[in-house]
Amino acid sequence: MIFDLHGFGPALLAGTLMTIQLALASLALGLVLGLLGALAKTSPLKPLQWLGGTYSTLVRGVPELLWVLLIYFGTVGLMRSLADLLGMESLELSAFAAGTIALGLCFGAYATEVFRGAILAIPKGHREAGLALGLSAPRIFWRLILPQMWRIALPGLGNLFMILMKDTALVSVIGLEELMRRSQIAVTASKEPFTFYMVAALIYLGLTVVAMIGLHFLERRASRGFVRSAA
Amino acid sequence: MNWDVIVQYLPRLLDGAVLTLQLVAISVLLGLILALPMGIARASQNLYLRALPYAYIFFFRGTPLLVQLFLVYYGMAQFDVVRQSALWPYLRDPYWCAIITMTLHTAAYIAEIIRGAIQAVPPGEVEAARALGMSRTQTLLHVTLPRAIRIGLPAYSNEVILMLKASALASTITLVELTGAARTIIARTYLPVEFFFAAGVIYLIIAFVLVQGFKLLERWLRVDACQGR
Amino acid sequence: MQTYKKFLLAAAATLAIGSQAVAAEKLKLGTEGAYPPFNLIDASGQVVGFDIEIGQALCAKMKVECEVVTSDWDGIIPALNARKFDFLIASMSITEERKRAVDFTEPYYTNKLQFVAPKSVDFKTDQNSLKGKVIGAQRATIAGTWLEDNLAKVVDVKLYDTQENAYLDLASGRLDGILADTFVQWEWLKSDAGKDFEFKGDPVFDNDKIGIAVRKGDPLRERLNTALKEIVADGTYEKINAKYFPFSIY
Structure with a gap:
């Protein structure tokens, strides 16, 4: 062992698992938000276009760290009125929930653009063919557009996911015991900041590599039957 | 919303915004300078030259900026050698630590932008320059790079906005930039919504101005005319 | 399609927000966990320290079960008001500014x-x-x-x-x-x-009077005050004090 972890190995491992959970939960929320954002932006309705555009512009213009802090500390009053409304004793956003919402929100804003590009890249003829066959609009989206969008959007989404995974470190600031926070706790006890932050960096690198490999397989699977055109 | 308090503390937020702008401006400029040779090497046809900056780019793109910041700020100070070195007067200052880390971080991303831009220069143009008798260096300086700058500019402007947002992390190493100012004010006033909101609006304004500035620059460099193949 | 359903389910689960009633027999004790020797997190992830021992002694006197929750210092008062925990024993000084946001018990040390x-x-x-x-x-x-x-x-x-x-x-x-x-x-x-x-x-x-913070108007404050008097009177406080400092900090 190159690094002496002073008994904090299991703690770092638990933190890594928390980081992965946070990244996956944010990904799920972000994909939904991104899809909704892209649908709004490409819809023929002006107010929806405006809504989608405002969402992606506003969220992308403000630091992720600020979103994390704002959603964690800023929603206290909101949650209390919501609890009163529902007649509940209390409602709270855990650090995990706040982190997921903040990171999902940011992922969704960028994913909106990726999905929008993918929707626009699908030939008009496909939609028209669906209409000619008498399919309903939701059915056309679900069965014709979405499966094709997936393939086009995948590389872009993959990049966003790598960014998301690194952004999970920001949630340490509100006390969620993910990898970064666990490393800070270890530094407090061991007084060896370089050792533990370096180990954390290597773990993040490892996660990035795993994500890259996973993405490679997903992309291969998604583009079965397609010839990659030369750039 | 408690507007009076926001107005009362606005000067402190604006002081923070000035520091934010400094951090971003210095790091994206230094980052560009550092990235240029790396980007050119990455686009080279020589395998060894291409592989050389890879580890650097891989590390800085594969790990969170927060970890890098803590490695430079707290990590370096773990070693007596560093604390006794001539660099310590700079490394002991959180301002320089933030600039060093942000520069190293953004340089890795900019290098990849430069690589992509160089590779997107139509090969015909490079061949034409070579056919006219230009040397490799001349071709690089007079044909490839001017063309690559225009191709890469939109991506670079994106990177600048990303660094504007990333600069918020400097608040974790005691710098009172925009986010740090908001956090310090909130520690006194207990008004998180008001001040994170105010800071968010200031970030949006800065981002908007930067985007418009880059649009002007793109027009001045006639980026549109150069994008056509 | 399975994939999309899974994503939607996961997203729904993410948005589900924990809620719990403040039951009489269970309370959440909030602290920071980065302030040795008063509160800190050890290698096994346990929150320990003077604050926690005093807090648990108070819980024992009030005959309630307490679960320790940590929060970072910056947001510890908002977290209390957000009911992330019921009382805050984190070596917090009683100040006028804070009194506008929360109520304090009698000081438990100075x-x-x-x-x-x-x-x-x-x-x-x-x-x-x-x-x-x-x-x-x-x-x-x-x-x-x-x-x-x-x-x-x-x-x-x-x-x-x-x-x-x-x-x-x-x-x-x-x-x-x-x-x-x-x-x-x-x-x-x-x-x-x-x-x-x-x-x-x-x-x-x-x-610098250090108190336990509770939400504004929470009757828990009086129960904590009574329990505090009891642990001082019966020597529990002194015993905990002696474990950390060779002099009295009360």
């Missing part, structure tokens, strides 16, 4: 603020000698506020997210000195990391 600096350095604590020095404190603490109110124009104040990060910077030489609670620093000074440092000058502020 602290002082004192400077710490390297033994090798001649460090005087009057305004003239402090001029131009870099002094660290934890963000959102009474020490941080005191520095900003009294010395902001004289010294360069650096505010840290945790006290530990301030110590790291004092040890690395980035800071000329730290202003913080005397007892916390006393603990650090006798540790290996603090052996080259010492207290400088008299306490600059010696009436």
